[in-house]
Amino acid sequence: QKEVEQDPGPLSVPEGAIVSLNCTYSNSAFQYFMWYRQYSRKGPELLMYTYSSGNKEDGRFTAQVDKSSKYISLFIRDSQPSDSATYLCAMSVFQGGSEKLVFGKGTKLTVNP
Amino acid sequence: DTGVSQNPRHKITKRGQNVTFRCDPISEHNRLYWYRQTLGQGPEFLTYFQNEAQLEKSRLLSDRFSAERPKGSFSTLEIQRTEQGDSAMYLCASSTTGLQYFGPGTRLTVT
Numbered sequence: 001q002k003e004v005e006q007d008p009g010p011l012s013v014p015e016g017a018i019v020s021l022n023c024t025y026s027n028s029a030f031q032y033f034m035w036y037r038q039y040s041r042k043g044p045e046l047l048m049y050t051y052s053s054g055n056k057e058d059g060r061f062t063a064q065v066d067k068s069s070k071y072i073s074l075f076i077r078d079s080q081p082s083d084s085a086t087y088l089c090a091m092s093v094f095q096g097g098s099e100k101l102v103f104g105k106g107t108k109l110t111v112n113p
Numbered sequence: 114d115t116g117v118s119q120n121p122r123h124k125i126t127k128r129g130q131n132v133t134f135r136c137d138p139i140s141e142h143n144r145l146y147w148y149r150q151t152l153g154q155g156p157e158f159l160t161y162f163q164n165e166a167q168l169e170k171s172r173l174l175s176d177r178f179s180a181e182r183p184k185g186s187f188s189t190l191e192i193q194r195t196e197q198g199d200s201a202m203y204l205c206a207s208s209t210t211g212l213q214y215f216g217p218g219t220r221l222t223v224t
Contacts, residue, residue, distance in 0.1 A: 103155030
């Protein structure tokens with residue numbers, strides 16, 4: 001079992017739809033939970049981050065973490081064609097003075113006008 | 114632009130050649146990371162620097178790979194005797210707080 005599982009999709013929705021993206025994880029040592037957006041052939045761009053269970057909202061985006069279920073979600077309201085990208089969940093682990101991010105595979109989202 | 118920069122953006126090389134990539138982090142960031150991303154996968158951790166000290170190397174980083182950060186500023190990643198399996202996007206990230214900000218990546222194609 002991989003440490004982070006993410007359904008790769010692809011996911012195709014009409015403009016204006018609410019999008020739900022999800023990841024599950026197995027490592028209880030993960031401390032930060034992040035969502036990155038990656039356009040084709042570009043580097044990942046940090047969208048949202050949180051370190052506690054609950055919801056965090058930023059404009060049309062809401063990040064949700066449930067540590068008891070080891071489950072995180074990203075919701076996109078009123079989706080736009082410009083939201084079409086691959087969305088990567090990532091979790092940080094600090095061990096022995098070092099740190100790294102562990103990523104899901106990414107979900108490819110297409111928002112159709 | 115004060116983001117993370119990487120050069121070159123794209124490198125095509127023949128199998129067996131050596132290649133070197135450069136990463137310039139955000140100026141006040143003391144932590145620097147290298148990741149590798151293949152098609153359809155998320156980035157995978159390769160190595161981590163805090164200032165000039167290399168504190169962790171992944172098992173993915175074979176003996177043919179070496180990374181340096183000589184003065185705690187920019188970093189280089191060298192791959193010796195490249196193989197076709199090395200074809201991937203090599204990403205650099207930097208941080209101060211644990212939130213990692215990525216550069217645009219260097220896409221390596223080994224023919």
